[in-house]
Amino acid sequence: MSATKSGFTEEERAAMKQRAEELRSTKGLKGAAKLAREVEDCAKAIDKLTGVDQEVAVRLNAIVSEVAPDLNPKTFYGFPAYARDGKVVVFYQPASKFKTRYGTVSFDDPANLDDGPMWPVSFAVVEVTDAVEKKLRELVKKAVA
Template identity: 70%
Template sequence: MAQRADELRSTKGLKGAAKLAKELEACAEAIDQLDGIDGEVARAVHRIVSDEAPHLNPKTFYGFPAYAANGKVVIFVQPKSKFDTRYPTVNFDETANLDDGDMWATSFAVVNVTDAVQDRIRTLVRKAVR
């Protein structure tokens, strides 16, 4: 919670391009601080979002690299190091268009960044922002 409060304070009073630049800088710093599989996943997601959904704005969300539309987070990466878990996850918030019937996944564990994994993330990002 403290990280989220800091994120909000860091952009308080900023608007437009200045706010977007500050949020991009925070996202890049969050990614740069990640090692191992956490960094691999975050960098892959960043590349994929930049290619497939350049209209999403990079930012941080509770200290995690995230991407938002109209100020609302659509996608974020939760590093395994943050909670000492076995794997990082790629997560889609409720604004993502992943709806599929009565139940669908919004969080995906990643243990290795392979071409197939990147293709799957790319497909999910496309669907999330359609």
């Protein structure tokens, strides 16, 4: 990843453009129409992924649907994400997005993962196993508690 004149990589600039497009695509939509668009966009983002990235995104989508059905699917910089009251709680950043070694399941500020003066909010995932699924399920459940 090489930086452009702005200091951002091409991938970062593309993600910023994608976020701007996400905001434009739901501008003026409210209620069920906005939710439907965001659900559709999240599904499309997952469908575009391949390999481990798609496996993780599909499993995270299923886990959120089961454990935290009050979170609404959407996209966040093109990533599959899940939000409450419009604020992203959890999202998946695929490795393919920035050509990194691993994708991450990350939790934003509204997630209730607090544990003392310091706690993790991002988790690298290189393989979907029963143990990984169990841990993700626990984290999502705690995040929305």
